[in-house]
Amino acid sequence: MNSVDAAGLGIGDEYPPRIMGVLNVSEESPYDPSVYDDPEEAAQYVDEELIDPGADIVDIGLESANKRFDVLSAEDELERLHIALETIDHVSGEAIFSIETRYASVAEEALEQGFDMVNDIAGFADPEMPVVCADHDVAVAKMASPPDLERPGAVEETPWSERKSPAWAEQAGYVDQVYEALKQHGLTEKTIIDPAFGGWSEAQTLADDRETFRRLREFRALGQPMLVSINRKNFLGEIAGRDTDERLPVSLAATSMAVERGAHVIRTHDVAETRDAALIGKAFTERTRTVTDGLSVSRLDGCSSRELRAHLDERGVDPAAVDDWSTVALEISGLDDATRVRLSSAAESTTAIYVNTGQPLLVGSRTDISAVADRLRGETGSTAALAESFAEIIE
Secondary structure (H helix, E strand, O other): OOOEEEEEEEEOOOOOOEEEEEOOOOOOOHHHHHHHHHHHHHHHHHHHHHHHOOEEEEEEEEEOOOOOOOOOHEEEEEEEEHHHHHHHHHHHOOEEEEEEEHHHHHHHHHOOOOOOOOOOOOOOOOOOOHHHHHHHOOOEEEEEEOOOOOOOOHHHHHHHHHHOOHHHHOOOHHHHHHHHHHHOOOOOOEEEOOOOOOOOOOOOOHHHHHHHHHHHHHHHHOOOEEEEEEOOOOHHHHOOOOHHHOOOHOOOHHHHHHHOOOOOEEEOOOOHHHHHHHHHHHHHOOEEEEEEOOOOEEEOOOOOHHHHHHHHHHHOOHHHHHHHHHHHEEOOOOOOHHHHHHHHHHHHOOEEEEEEOOEEEEEHHHHHHHHHHHHOOOOOOOHHHHHHHHHHHOO
């Protein structure tokens, strides 16, 4: 896992989780407490509500990314940039300042006048963005997005049949698309990846966000630090049945889980509380890393078969090899006598181990479990249900 130096701020496994506070200088932004158009008032907010409570990075947005609003041009953003620059001049605290923009020209102007890093919500749709960031040697957060400046985050709208293949596009799920979108237009050495939580398109669902969060560890296979923006998001509110202003507790619970699953930067409006939750997540992360004489070894704790496949695929190794390496242990309950007998027979024709005493247990490689499932398919009742359960678990 690479680490990134963001103007002297280390971001990666060996560093504490970093908190990115948010300031908007756009009247369209939906979260009123973070919106300012007066530099002095904005600076006071940054000092008192972001930096003092523990923000390491202050992300300043020039326009709302909400899909309901028209996209501003680069020229429009440049007209607002002076407010952000004047705000930085009035801030007394120490932090890294990030400019949120999709335009390379805006990023370059901001970097030349005092900003330290870039937050690109359009995922390098502007092909000059990675060039500008590399030339200035700055960190850049890259959000998963199609190659279109006007549709940030709408990964489902990417022409995947053309960019990958018709066969891949046919079978790829939402998280697969997010993963591939992050790879579009490449990554700089100082890229921080962002899996794009939130309603970026009409097609994106709350279930998509839940699945992305569940599979968050897989994005570590890209080898770069990860930023997540989950503060008060709808997919968390739906689980608890809470409106936006009541979602702080679910956001904090998710923050701890996100850090444990590999997130290095948490973007939030609730800085103090989020900082504490992130530190708890970091304290109980079991990821092991040793460094001796410049040699670093990291263990992929909690590595699922799907995550391991992603790591192998990134290194040019056939991911199917995982099926023979990974051992799966399945504890089974609710079996009737007939299904126990059928399962035992199916397991005997493989190298899987079936223990039929007490609570039944099936142990074997993914290939073995898949073979058992295949032998149970085509039957009825609980036997067929068991086959589908096996297939789903080892997916």
